[in-house]
Amino acid sequence: ASRGSSTPTGTLNIGQISNSVAFFPLFIAEQRGIFAEEGVKLGDRPRLGTGAKVAAALKSGSIDLGAGVVTDAFNLAESDDGTRIVSSLVSEYYVDIIVATSLDVPGDGASVEDKAAALVGKKIGITGPGSGTEALVKYLFGRIGKDAAVDATLVNLGAAATSAVGALKSGRVDALAFFQPIGQQAEAVGAGRIFISPARGDVPSMRGALHGVMFSTTALLDKKKDEVAAFQRAMGKALEVIHGDEAEVRQLLGQYLDKSDPAAVDALVPILRSEVPSTPDVQRDAYETAKRFHLDSGLVTNAPDYSAVILG
Amino acid sequence: MTEASGVITETAGNGGPVRVAVPRTWWQRHGTTTTVWVLRLALIAFVLVLWEIAGERWIDITFTSKPTDIVTRLVEWAADGTLWLHSWITVQEIVYGFLLGAVTGALAGFVLASLNLLYRVLDPFIMALYSIPKVALAPLFIVWFGIGMHMKVLLAAATVFFLVFLNTAAGVRDVDRGLVDAVRLMGGNRWDIARKVVLPASMTGVLTGLKVAIPYALIGAVIGELVASNRGLGYLINDAAAQFDTAGVFATLVVLSVIAAVLNVFVGLIDKRVNKWKPIND
Amino acid sequence: MTEASGVITETAGNGGPVRVAVPRTWWQRHGTTTTVWVLRLALIAFVLVLWEIAGERWIDITFTSKPTDIVTRLVEWAADGTLWLHSWITVQEIVYGFLLGAVTGALAGFVLASLNLLYRVLDPFIMALYSIPKVALAPLFIVWFGIGMHMKVLLAAATVFFLVFLNTAAGVRDVDRGLVDAVRLMGGNRWDIARKVVLPASMTGVLTGLKVAIPYALIGAVIGELVASNRGLGYLINDAAAQFDTAGVFATLVVLSVIAAVLNVFVGLIDKRVNKWKPIND
Amino acid sequence: MTATLLQTRELTKQFAKNDVATVALRDFTLSIEEGSFVTVLGRSGCGKSTLLNLLAGLTQPSKGEVRYRDRVLTGPDTEIGYLTQSDTLMPWRDVLRNVEMPLEIRGTPARERRAVATELIGRVGLTGFEHHYPRELSGGMRRRTSLARLLAGNPSTLLMDEPFGALDAQLRAELQADLLRLWHEGGQTVVFVTHDIEEALLLGDRVVVLGKIGAILLDRPIELARPRNADTLRVDPEFVALHTELAAALQEGAR
Amino acid sequence: MTATLLQTRELTKQFAKNDVATVALRDFTLSIEEGSFVTVLGRSGCGKSTLLNLLAGLTQPSKGEVRYRDRVLTGPDTEIGYLTQSDTLMPWRDVLRNVEMPLEIRGTPARERRAVATELIGRVGLTGFEHHYPRELSGGMRRRTSLARLLAGNPSTLLMDEPFGALDAQLRAELQADLLRLWHEGGQTVVFVTHDIEEALLLGDRVVVLGKIGAILLDRPIELARPRNADTLRVDPEFVALHTELAAALQEGAR
Numbered sequence A: 001a002s003r004g005s006s007t008p009t010g011t012l013n014i015g016q017i018s019n020s021v022a023f024f025p026l027f028i029a030e031q032r033g034i035f036a037e038e039g040v041k042l043g044d045r046p047r048l049g050t051g052a053k054v055a056a057a058l059k060s061g062s063i064d065l066g067a068g069v070v071t072d073a074f075n076l077a078e079s080d081d082g083t084r085i086v087s088s089l090v091s092e093y094y095v096d097i098i099v100a101t102s103l104d105v106p107g108d109g110a111s112v113e114d115k116a117a118a119l120v121g122k123k124i125g126i127t128g129p130g131s132g133t134e135a136l137v138k139y140l141f142g143r144i145g146k147d148a149a150v151d152a153t154l155v156n157l158g159a160a161a162t163s164a165v166g167a168l169k170s171g172r173v174d175a176l177a178f179f180q181p182i183g184q185q186a187e188a189v190g191a192g193r194i195f196i197s198p199a200r201g202d203v204p205s206m207r208g209a210l211h212g213v214m215f216s217t218t219a220l221l222d223k224k225k226d227e228v229a230a231f232q233r234a235m236g237k238a239l240e241v242i243h244g245d246e247a248e249v250r251q252l253l254g255q256y257l258d259k260s261d262p263a264a265v266d267a268l269v270p271i272l273r274s275e276v277p278s279t280p281d282v283q284r285d286a287y288e289t290a291k292r293f294h295l296d297s298g299l300v301t302n303a304p305d306y307s308a309v310i311l312g
Numbered sequence B, C: 001m002t003e004a005s006g007v008i009t010e011t012a013g014n015g016g017p018v019r020v021a022v023p024r025t026w027w028q029r030h031g032t033t034t035t036v037w038v039l040r041l042a043l044i045a046f047v048l049v050l051w052e053i054a055g056e057r058w059i060d061i062t063f064t065s066k067p068t069d070i071v072t073r074l075v076e077w078a079a080d081g082t083l084w085l086h087s088w089i090t091v092q093e094i095v096y097g098f099l100l101g102a103v104t105g106a107l108a109g110f111v112l113a114s115l116n117l118l119y120r121v122l123d124p125f126i127m128a129l130y131s132i133p134k135v136a137l138a139p140l141f142i143v144w145f146g147i148g149m150h151m152k153v154l155l156a157a158a159t160v161f162f163l164v165f166l167n168t169a170a171g172v173r174d175v176d177r178g179l180v181d182a183v184r185l186m187g188g189n190r191w192d193i194a195r196k197v198v199l200p201a202s203m204t205g206v207l208t209g210l211k212v213a214i215p216y217a218l219i220g221a222v223i224g225e226l227v228a229s230n231r232g233l234g235y236l237i238n239d240a241a242a243q244f245d246t247a248g249v250f251a252t253l254v255v256l257s258v259i260a261a262v263l264n265v266f267v268g269l270i271d272k273r274v275n276k277w278k279p280i281n282d
Numbered sequence D, E: 001m002t003a004t005l006l007q008t009r010e011l012t013k014q015f016a017k018n019d020v021a022t023v024a025l026r027d028f029t030l031s032i033e034e035g036s037f038v039t040v041l042g043r044s045g046c047g048k049s050t051l052l053n054l055l056a057g058l059t060q061p062s063k064g065e066v067r068y069r070d071r072v073l074t075g076p077d078t079e080i081g082y083l084t085q086s087d088t089l090m091p092w093r094d095v096l097r098n099v100e101m102p103l104e105i106r107g108t109p110a111r112e113r114r115a116v117a118t119e120l121i122g123r124v125g126l127t128g129f130e131h132h133y134p135r136e137l138s139g140g141m142r143r144r145t146s147l148a149r150l151l152a153g154n155p156s157t158l159l160m161d162e163p164f165g166a167l168d169a170q171l172r173a174e175l176q177a178d179l180l181r182l183w184h185e186g187g188q189t190v191v192f193v194t195h196d197i198e199e200a201l202l203l204g205d206r207v208v209v210l211g212k213i214g215a216i217l218l219d220r221p222i223e224l225a226r227p228r229n230a231d232t233l234r235v236d237p238e239f240v241a242l243h244t245e246l247a248a249a250l251q252e253g254a255r
């Protein structure tokens, strides 16, 4: 029942969940004129806040591509088997557990199980139910035989950094499970520190999981074959830039996160370079790691096969 | 028109007015109310059937769900207790928020409307505060009031306050001078004037304020739950939305609508009571 | 009291009433307005200074920012054009949403309030619809109305509609029967009654509706921009909040408050115009 | 001059409240000739205003009917002008615009209605007060504005509920004379409620005295010669006899 | 009986609107003795109600002052009762609760105020209408309710603005008699505005005729013997002379 694209030929409308670091490549491609070079124009780029709204926008045909996390694509696939993942933008799980500075927890060297055990009985802020942030907490608790719904108090704080850091700093929650760069921002203002970071390698089983993606549906993609191909080439060039000169990346990221604390931006550059893949094409092992994590953590009950969902 | 009647029986004596008993049939007594309810039910039925059919044939139920799915979800939730747990929490927040906002709003309205200069000075600031989207202040609310029930009650009260305040103030400023003077002549002080003239005379304003504020008590509480919560109907909406469970979202909205309707009935009862002196519209 | 005057000069002839010129000094003419503005400015200054000092000494400005930072941000945005671009978009949404909602709301209020049975039947449904938190319906709004300006205008209009509708309906139902009858006696039809009696008599209700609706036109537009946006003040708030830029959030709120105050002045002017027959409160 | 213009048949009006109704008027039957000037007297609360409301088509009878020119009256009619007992000036319109109102509704051009209204305002002695709002007028001035508004509608039947009660003797005499002149020239039909026996006799060519719930205690023609002058009339034996008769009828109604 | 109770000095009231003011009363000076019954006559719009508003302390003079018991009056005083020209009954209270209101404000216990109110309602002939709301009353009945409310306050000074204008002759006579009895027994001071010369002469022991903007055209004692009876008075030569004198004064004011 999806409507076709409503945008003119040569143009792509992209709906993003947020301005998170995962979508830095889009910024680079735009900033450097890469899209123009490849012959595609970006139309509207609404920030939609949640996966449900990205899905709604895709279904209504007001956007051609959704920029979100793989969870959103899995959710969409449940109601639309034409769902396709177009590109891979981040292949690390970029959600961190951040604890209040005052919280008594094991040091950095401790095992992930010990660290997870330190969170039992605590109030943990997440973005919302059914989100990737909740999934990480559930997954970590699952590994030590606990149930996050019972053995901790999960508090939904929405996606705004101010709410999250505010709740942590004012002691309303003991810890946060939040996406980058909230951890870096919390550290920059001294509200807390990053405690468990899958992207840093703290959770070996989640290593290299596909996370930030561009996705869409065949109803839309069929009409925009050339544009999507051009988009994909542009992403390739943008990812090259991120893996290129570090100073240049620092400068671009500073522009992207123009209002953020410079210390947080500094901290982010090396992390970004390590979690961004070298090619926008979705790698099978990254996909499978992500799929396994989603099913294990109960984030989704079904996930399509690699071959069914990958565009190509 | 209820004047037409059958047998006319004199009941009053000589000195007093002439009164007659007008025994009314059941239908004369309850006819309108019955008609109203029948029409309401018919409307509900019509909308539900149309929705169900549309959901099956013409529209994509991914985003609109359909009545049978919603009912199924409600029955499920009623059975496993989810419904009662979350509704109870939200109802508490709504009621406390509504009461807090309505009482402070009505008081502020009465006081400020009679202090003309102060009202004029503060008016733009009140409007400016009122215009701030509460969601934008959510972080501040969390920092100041925490993530518990207090925060949601205050968020609900904040919206209710403004609506009741502005409506009350408008009502108060419209009170007939003649009636106020009558009480002054009887030696009434400010308090007598407020209680015996301004309050009854501005009841239309106050009640309109209460009526338009009901939905905002709900919206305020739910927004609070969307922002910082793990319980309540706002949480249920959030949870269902994240899981693409449209039936769940709509089931929660149905519960919210029912709560609103019940509160509306309460305000309607107050309205009937205080306005019984007014002519019935015909 | 402006009656006291110096030289009394007769101005009217024999047949008419006795009128005298009462030349007023500048202060008698503009004194109150000046006082009001001075007090307002003093209040603003007081709050800003207190905020600044508190921000430096007592409270954590991470969440409240402080006036100087906010001004700095505003100056920056004004210089690079950000401010004008986003404000302009939001202002358009607000104005269209407000007009659309106010006109439809006032019309519906006039029509439904005079159709008593229909009003009673529909009232609970209207209240139920009104009580649904718009954010919960965001996906539906996107599917139905897209992500463009239409969606935001409709979201703003939806809230304004209810407030204006309910206030207008309350005002209309409170109109003096005697005045309506007077127009019926003159041979006036429904339309004459609506225009020449109900409209002027229910002006307090309508204007209160407009006044309480202003903030919701803003909130509606901003919520729409939070739902799906890459432009507008809602987007600015979102962007600033996501990057933990409290000064940016507050700077946007200041802009919103200014817009609300300006719209409020407009409604105030209408108020003054249509209510010039009323006694001035003293 | 002898055609029946207004006719009531077993007219009953009662105001219901729950299961009890207050009877204001019961089984009231009366015929009013076209062109006649009927004055109505009656004690406070006997149903005079209720009757006029029914004759004007403003309220519907509980029983019986009002016929106007032999058709059942179901609502107000522009031919029938009604000066109600209580004030119904629009508070948001000044004197001029209040008086213009019936013409405005009729669609009369602005210039013409201004001229007519200004003339009428002069006639009721309010020249100079055109731009006063009702709340800026004295009680008697408001009454006169209502009268001017009534006349602006140029109705052929006039229902008047104590129109001159709030006016001083001088002004009352002037306006009475004015009304009589109008009636005499225009052939209007007038139903005039008053509390003043003298006024009833001075104006009417028929007087109806009502008792409790509109019982007709007296209904007789007044054949005093016109023009009638208050000062000379007061010593006229026919007038004195009539005065006594009416006063007696009213007194009877008190029991 | 000869102490001055109410006194006005160069009392002026004008209503300003932008740069022009309408003068309602100018340089009005009058003294009213304690215990006297002063009737005030004057053409419509001459400033009678404006004067009473000032005497009641409801409005502040533009110039001059009102002294009550030798103190400047700055606001209403419970000793001064005022029956205003227009209706100020609370529409949301029934007759009984409207009449009880002054007692309620004074803090009289519920039983007592019910008794007093019921008695007064009987006196104005409204027994049986205790539970009617004002809108369910006739014009005259509303007026009587206001009167009962005034008396419930038991004021020692009564300001009355055309209290009996809307009542029938019979009822008016009864209430006039009632008022005179009350005055005779209680020693109240009464200022009574009326349009009816006969009523002025029947009631007052002093009559003041006002002209434009409150100019005093005539101020004289009425020394007709009490009790005065309307019917016998009408043929009393002293009464007729007074009537002519007042009528002439009023006529003068018209010019």
Ligand SMILES: Nc1ncnc2c1ncn2[C@@H]1O[C@H](COP(=O)(O)OP(=O)(O)OP(=O)(O)O)[C@@H](O)[C@H]1O
Pocket: B017, D015, D022, D023, D024, D042, D043, D044, D045, D046, D047, D048, D049, D050, D051, D085, E132, E135, E136, E137, E138, E139, E140, E141, E166
């Ligand atoms: N809306 C109403 N509800 C109940 N009773 C009413 C209503 N209107 C009038 N009445 C009653 O009807 C009776 C007649 O009232 P009406 O106004 O016709 O009297 P009236 O003859 O005009 O008296 P007045 O000379 O005092 O104006 C009164 O007893 C009054 O209480």
Ligand SMILES: Nc1ncnc2c1ncn2[C@@H]1O[C@H](COP(=O)(O)OP(=O)(O)OP(=O)(O)O)[C@@H](O)[C@H]1O
Pocket: C017, D132, D135, D136, D137, D138, D139, D140, D141, D166, E015, E022, E023, E024, E042, E043, E044, E045, E046, E047, E048, E049, E050, E051, E085
């Ligand atoms: N609020 C006001 N604004 C302007 N003019 C007013 C106001 N109130 C009264 N007036 C004017 O003052 C004058 C006197 O009015 P007032 O009511 O005292 O007359 P009155 O003698 O009581 O007349 P009536 O016998 O008709 O009641 C009138 O010309 C009136 O227009």
Ligand SMILES: O=C([O-])O
Pocket: B134, B135, B219, B223, C133, C134, C219, C223
């Ligand atoms: O957020 C709202 O108040 O609708």
Ligand SMILES: [Mg+2]
Pocket: D048, D049, D050, D085, D161, E138, E139, E140
């Ligand atoms: Mg009457």
Ligand SMILES: [Mg+2]
Pocket: D138, D139, D140, E048, E049, E050, E085, E161
């Ligand atoms: Mg007067």
